[in-house]
Amino acid sequence: xxxxxxxxxxxxxxxxxxxxxxxxxxxxxxxxxxxxxxxxxxxxxxxxxxxxxxxxxxxxxxxxxxxxxxxxxxxxxxxxxxxxxxxxxxxxxxxxxxxxxxxxxxxxxxxxxxxxxxxxxxxxxxxxxxxxxxxxxxxxxxxxxxxxxxxxxxxxxxxxxxxxxxxxxxxxxxxxxxxxxxxxxxxxxxxxxxxxxxxxxxxxxxxxxxxxxxxxxxxxxxxxxxxxxxxxxxxxxxxxxxxxxxxxxxxxxxxxxxxxxxxxxxxxxxxxxxxxxxxxxxxxxxxxxxxxxxxxxxxxxxxxxxxxxxxxxxxxxxxxxxxxxxxxxxxxxxxxxxxxxxxxxxxxxxxxxxxxxxxxxxxxxxxxxxxxxxxxxxxxxxxxxxxxxxxxxxxxxxxxxxxxxxxxxxxxxxxxxxxxxxxxxxxxxxxxxxxxxxxxxxxxxxxxxxxxxxxxxxxxxxxxxxxxxxxxxxxxxxxxxxxxxxxxxxxxxxxxxxxxxxxxxxxxxxxxxxxxxxxxxxxxxxxxxxxxxxxxxxxxxxxxxxxxxxxxxxxxxxxxxxxxxxxxxxxxxxxxxxxxxxxxxxxxxxxxxxxxxxxxxxxxxxxxxxxxxxxxxxxxxxxxxxxxx
Amino acid sequence: xxxxxxxxxxxxxxxxxxxxxxxxxxxxxxxxxxxxxxxxxxxxxxxxxxxxxxxxxxxxxxxxxxxxxxxxxxxxxxxxxxxx
Numbered sequence: 049x050x051x052x053x054x055x056x057x058x059x060x061x062x063x064x065x066x067x068x069x070x071x072x073x074x075x076x077x078x079x080x081x082x083x084x085x086x087x088x089x090x091x092x093x094x095x096x097x098x099x100x101x102x103x104x105x106x107x108x109x110x111x112x113x114x115x116x117x118x119x120x121x122x123x124x125x126x127x128x129x130x131x132x133x134x135x136x137x138x139x140x141x142x143x144x145x146x147x148x149x150x151x152x153x154x155x156x157x158x159x160x161x162x163x164x165x166x167x168x169x170x171x172x173x174x175x176x177x178x179x180x181x182x183x184x185x186x187x188x189x190x191x192x193x194x195x196x197x198x199x200x201x202x203x204x205x206x207x208x209x210x211x212x213x214x215x216x217x218x219x220x221x222x223x224x225x226x227x228x229x230x231x232x233x234x235x236x237x238x239x240x241x242x243x244x245x246x247x248x249x250x251x252x253x254x255x256x257x258x259x260x261x262x263x264x265x266x267x268x269x270x271x272x273x274x275x276x277x278x279x280x281x282x283x284x285x286x287x288x289x290x291x292x293x294x295x296x297x298x299x300x301x302x303x304x305x306x307x308x309x310x311x312x313x314x315x316x317x318x319x320x321x322x323x324x325x326x327x328x329x330x331x332x333x334x335x336x337x338x339x340x341x342x343x344x345x346x347x348x349x350x351x352x353x354x355x356x357x358x359x360x361x362x363x364x365x366x367x368x369x370x371x372x373x374x375x376x377x378x379x380x381x382x383x384x385x386x387x388x389x390x391x392x393x394x395x396x397x398x399x400x401x402x403x404x405x406x407x408x409x410x411x412x413x414x415x416x417x418x419x420x421x422x423x424x425x426x427x428x429x430x431x432x433x434x435x436x437x438x439x440x441x442x443x444x445x446x447x448x449x450x451x452x453x454x455x456x457x458x459x460x461x462x463x464x465x466x467x468x469x470x471x472x473x474x475x476x477x478x479x480x481x482x483x484x485x486x487x488x489x490x491x492x493x494x495x496x497x498x499x500x501x502x503x504x505x506x507x508x509x510x511x512x513x514x515x516x517x518x519x520x521x522x523x524x525x526x527x528x529x530x531x532x533x534x535x536x537x538x539x540x541x542x543x544x545x546x547x548x549x550x551x552x553x554x555x556x557x558x559x560x561x562x563x564x565x566x567x568x569x570x571x572x573x574x575x576x577x578x579x580x581x582x583x584x585x586x587x588x589x590x591x592x593x594x595x596x597x598x599x600x601x602x603x604x605x606x607x608x609x610x611x612x613x614x615x616x617x618x619x620x621x622x623x624x625x626x627x628x629x630x631x632x633x634x635x636x637x638x639x640x641x642x643x644x645x646x647x648x649x650x651x652x653x654x655x656x657x658x659x660x661x662x663x664x665x666x667x668x669x670x671x672x673x674x675x676x677x
Numbered sequence: 678x679x680x681x682x683x684x685x686x687x688x689x690x691x692x693x694x695x696x697x698x699x700x701x702x703x704x705x706x707x708x709x710x711x712x713x714x715x716x717x718x719x720x721x722x723x724x725x726x727x728x729x730x731x732x733x734x735x736x737x738x739x740x741x742x743x744x745x746x747x748x749x750x751x752x753x754x755x756x757x758x759x760x761x
Binding site: 088089090091093094097122123126285286289290292296297 | 691692695696698719722723726727730731737738741
């Protein structure tokens with residue numbers, strides 16, 4: 049007998065090789081195999097160190113993160129940085145000193161502010177904030193406890209407010225898990241408010257405060273502790289020995305929770321879920337078992353597949369696009385949709401379908417093209433390891449979920465990573481499925497039109513310019529975070545940063561809404577520009593891919609020109625920061641009479657328009673609303 | 678028994694190399710907390726917890742405080758791993 053090879057050796061070798069040769073996407077894929085579904089701690093250390101050492105990884109977007117905590121949280125860094133790499137993110141971490149969160153926030157000259165983070169995590173354990181509410185120090189409900197909890201709540205909200213005034217960074221603040229044991233035991237909530245209720249009220253107050261302050265989000269730490277169970281989550285040994293209460297085996301779960309926010313902020317939220325059919329949406333193989341034979345219904349195992357369909361439907365309601373990639377006979381699939389009594393997912397829920405015997409990678413390419421989204425925004429779900437591997441090797445940018453063998457585990461596998469989580473839910477999200485249907489209709493109209501002008505006229509488009517308002521703030525921020533193609537600078541902005549500009553009269557902060565004969569597309573464009581003296585600079589100009597190719601960008605420039613003139617601005621400056629994705633925006637300034645004037649300090653391409661000589665007109669096919677800037 | 682011992686030792690070295698950021702092949706009987714710069718109190722805890730997870734064993738604080746060299750780590754882990 050020879051010694052067993054240490055598991056993961058080939059993945060490690062592939063990972064190191066890909067990293068050394070600058071093939072970051074391949075390195076990510078190998079690291080994913082090494083670390084998923086549940087990573088080993090020393091593998092995380094290994095990946096973090098290798099990534100930190102590699103200069104190629106410097107090419108991926110850095111996120112500056114500050115971590116403030118009431119306990120020892122340094123052990124988190126390995127998990128956080130290694131798992132961030134799987135999402136194509138590189139973290140630069142500022143770790144505040146042990147339990148220094150108050151000082152770091154209150155002292156405007158602290159290392160926290162000097163670091164200029166883009167994201168700040170405030171991780172405070174309930175027992176550190178209010179020791180009198182946890183464990184043996186709790187004396188029962190009453191005025192004294194009420195006052196203690198209220199004081200702690202006010203202190204915390206005050207800290208958050210101070211931070212919000214001093215920094216534009218996004219703040220992620222932990223809520224609080226209830227005590228592991230109730231001091232009064234089963235009597236807890238009978239002698240007055242229980243301990244757990246005090247904690248709930250504190251958490252409610254935290255959510256209220258975060259809703260009132262832009263760019264402040266609550267990390268549902270209590271929910272995380274509950275998911276894994278407090279007795280597993282905490283390591284009392286390390287709590288006493290190293291002031292590190294969270295069991296290290298669960299640090300990847302905490303890091304994963306933070307990464308949901310980081311992905312959303314970095315525009316890496318997944319947009320489309322592509323599903324296999326056999327043994328994914330139902331049990332069994334349709335071609336062999338027939339419509340009556342597939343497993344889908346109220347009893348096991350059909351109930352597990354129904355539960356998955358329910359979870360998918362909830363994603364659809366949040367604005368996730370659904371698509372099918374299946375090797376099946378289309379006629380059989382038609383029959384399931386038409387006749388199966390337990391199909392919760394209906395045909396109209398799917399924005400694209402690829403049902404044929406070709407490869408899944410071809411299907412995914414076709415789906416991405418039809419929906420005008422990048423492959424890196426697609427999550428592909430399949431039970432078949434061969435299909436999964438085929439997609440992973442052909443299209444390494446696609447996130448592949450290989451379903452486990454037991455269908456009852458499907459829902460957790462799909463949902464717990466929060467791949468589709470975003471920081472806002474707009475009206476546009478809820479209606480996204482319909483919006484894509486409208487676009488299909490517009491495509492048909494284009495085919496029937498004799499010329500482009502004729503097509504535009506038939507669309508009867510109305511473009512609405514409006515200053516950003518509280519109601520549209522979330523959508524504006526979301527557009528900066530999600531729009532990759534028609535976006536001249538791809539600057540990403542949180543609500544706090546946009547709010548600051550709304551209150552500054554030198555800034556133009558305007559949303560663009562487009563309606564047409566098929567319905568309201570909602571807010572699909574956003575522009576920010578700043579006027580200083582006789583010049584104005586366009587900071588952000590973006591357009592959702594849904595309405596590209598209709599001349600809306602010309603209307604936006606016309607609007608900007610009018611605004612600039614009203615400010616007695618002569619020179620309108622535009623710049624383009626090249627990314628892998630913003631090809632569609634690159635010709636914008638050239639095609640509208642701007643003059644190229646070289647490169648900026650950071651390599652951005654610069655243009656200028658003399659408003660005295662040139663003016664940009666609104667295209668004749670639009671009805672313009674709100675034009676008087 | 679000898680093969681089992683060898684496999685255990687290479688797994689220990691792997692965990693040490695990953696956590697401390699040192700070459701696996703540089704680890705020998707003489708490797709200790711005093712001689713490795715990256716082996717501080719913080720990485721020591723990471724190392725011990727990493728070993729616990731790798732071998733699915735549990736260590737008490739006295740054992741953690743005792744495991745300050747490769748030799749002592751093997752000494753403490755070997756019987757726990759052999760029990761399984």
